Amino acid sequence: MKKIILLFLLFSNSLLFSQTILNSFPLDLKRSNGAEQVLTAENQQTHEVFVFAADSQNISILKYNSSLFLTDQYKGALKDIGDKSLIGYSFSADGLPTLYWSTKDYGTIIAIKYFFGNKTSKNLNFVFTSEKQSIIAQFQLENSFNLLVKDLEEQTLVLYTFENGTVEQKIFDFSSFKFQNRNTKFVTFNYVIQQNPIEKIEAEEYTPLFRSTAKSKLYIFPNRFVLTLDHNPKKTQVFDINLETEEIKEKTFTQSTIQKPKKISNSFLQNNKLYQTIASDEELFLDIKDYNSNETVKSFHISKNDTIKFKTSPLLIQREGEKAKELKTTKKFLNHLSFLDIGLSVFKNKENTLITLGGTPNMMRQGSLFIASYSVDDFGFYDNSSSYYPPNYSSGYIHTETVYFESVWNPNYNIVKQEQLEPLAIDNIYYFMSLNKQIALDNILKYKDFYILSYYDTVSKQYVMRKFKDGFNADDPFLEKLNTPSSFKKPFQKRP
Numbered sequence: 001m002k003k004i005i006l007l008f009l010l011f012s013n014s015l016l017f018s019q020t021i022l023n024s025f026p027l028d029l030k031r032s033n034g035a036e037q038v039l040t041a042e043n044q045q046t047h048e049v050f051v052f053a054a055d056s057q058n059i060s061i062l063k064y065n066s067s068l069f070l071t072d073q074y075k076g077a078l079k080d081i082g083d084k085s086l087i088g089y090s091f092s093a094d095g096l097p098t099l100y101w102s103t104k105d106y107g108t109i110i111a112i113k114y115f116f117g118n119k120t121s122k123n124l125n126f127v128f129t130s131e132k133q134s135i136i137a138q139f140q141l142e143n144s145f146n147l148l149v150k151d152l153e154e155q156t157l158v159l160y161t162f163e164n165g166t167v168e169q170k171i172f173d174f175s176s177f178k179f180q181n182r183n184t185k186f187v188t189f190n191y192v193i194q195q196n197p198i199e200k201i202e203a204e205e206y207t208p209l210f211r212s213t214a215k216s217k218l219y220i221f222p223n224r225f226v227l228t229l230d231h232n233p234k235k236t237q238v239f240d241i242n243l244e245t246e247e248i249k250e251k252t253f254t255q256s257t258i259q260k261p262k263k264i265s266n267s268f269l270q271n272n273k274l275y276q277t278i279a280s281d282e283e284l285f286l287d288i289k290d291y292n293s294n295e296t297v298k299s300f301h302i303s304k305n306d307t308i309k310f311k312t313s314p315l316l317i318q319r320e321g322e323k324a325k326e327l328k329t330t331k332k333f334l335n336h337l338s339f340l341d342i343g344l345s346v347f348k349n350k351e352n353t354l355i356t357l358g359g360t361p362n363m364m365r366q367g368s369l370f371i372a373s374y375s376v377d378d379f380g381f382y383d384n385s386s387s388y389y390p391p392n393y394s395s396g397y398i399h400t401e402t403v404y405f406e407s408v409w410n411p412n413y414n415i416v417k418q419e420q421l422e423p424l425a426i427d428n429i430y431y432f433m434s435l436n437k438q439i440a441l442d443n444i445l446k447y448k449d450f451y452i453l454s455y456y457d458t459v460s461k462q463y464v465m466r467k468f469k470d471g472f473n474a475d476d477p478f479l480e481k482l483n484t485p486s487s488f489k490k491p492f493q494k495r496p
Helices: 189-195 330-337 425-435
Strands: 014-016 019-026 037-042 049-054 058-064 070-077 085-091 097-102 108-115 120-127 133-141 144-151 156-163 166-173 198-202 216-220 224-229 235-242 248-254 264-270 273-279 283-290 296-303 316-318 341-348 353-360 363-366 369-372 402-409 439-447 450-457 462-468 479-481
Touching: 037 085, 037 439, 037 450, 049 085, 049 097, 049 439, 049 450, 049 462, 085 133, 085 156, 133 156, 133 198, 133 216, 144 198, 216 264, 224 264, 235 273, 264 341, 273 341, 283 330, 330 353, 330 402, 425 439, 425 450, 425 462
Parallel strands: 198 216
Antiparallel strands: 014 479, 019 462, 037 049, 049 058, 058 070, 085 097, 085 144, 097 108, 108 120, 133 144, 144 156, 156 166, 216 224, 224 235, 235 248, 264 273, 273 283, 283 296, 316 402, 341 353, 353 402, 363 369, 439 450, 450 462
């Protein structure tokens, strides 16, 4: 799917990027049917940065110290990998990296530890024996590589942690908890997750709207997971999972009341605050609650005839391949939103909190037909005989647009005016990438108080690392002028 750069904040015509080239290194990647792969990683203990670059024949590893100077490198042939893909990494107690290679179905995972001293490697095999488990997410925790798995028969989640040449298994059992759908019918945990696949959320990263509209979200923290379920529009069901004790604690956050039966809701967890939203085609609530006490910190309510005073951007609608256009009234915004999957994304930097609230379509395209990814029992809005229509269906029209607005708040929940805003580092990164077509195999790494964009330059055949930070930098030599006042927002739709 084509990447879309969204219109958002009105900056000056001259945009100065807060970015600096950290280093570059010549790499000759052999292009072969998309076999080229690159990962950039930080050793959380030593703060060294590693670049893992592989093609169909060889693996190259670049090691940088905490000041980002190249201190060592490894290059060797890929052995016994076959058609496996690079899925993750870990660092052992001696500081050496291990890479994990897997088949598409995760049936076999090969762990290869690399030794810089004598330029050798050691293989370990892990066979994923059960066909009754499916992978939900793969991620790093500190220096370990992790796979979170859903057991297809048991009401459990299973965590596999790879570190120091071993695999540790932890099982989280949800069988004792009760779950209800929007019609108050009791359902199983497996049913909820099957109908609402879990979306992994990294706590300190910006989450695009197409991901935050997921009804089931798993927030990754160093010693705990938080699983939020919004399949029932009346409430957000939260499970706080202790990774050390394997204890699960349940919390419930009630949504504001909307009388109309056709309503949509979701939530987002950020900085110990749960942001909840619920809407119909006539009204919308946005509530901010303290995660620990469940007390409401701030609440907003708008009707279709109101002006949304807490927004910073216009009300926008965007279709794939087109520029965002403004919706003139709240009524039009709510009408479009009511046929979409609602969601909100909250991102916090040092000064402000950025909130994106809107809706994205939820469908699978098969041939020329759109087929909703909902089951017959769990359609979004329709409880009558017309419920075989997907939730984004209206009078013969399938809604494929995205609608949204954005708001920036200071710590006191006051709106920050547009003229006071500067671009985020992630904004600068996506805009820079949109103007440089030679970028391939890009990685974004949050490092200390800035971001590193690493990529393979297909023209110079160099692997480049650039530093990006929030705001403008008048001393930066990189300058681009735009024809219109504007912006460079993160893509809300999936990149190819």
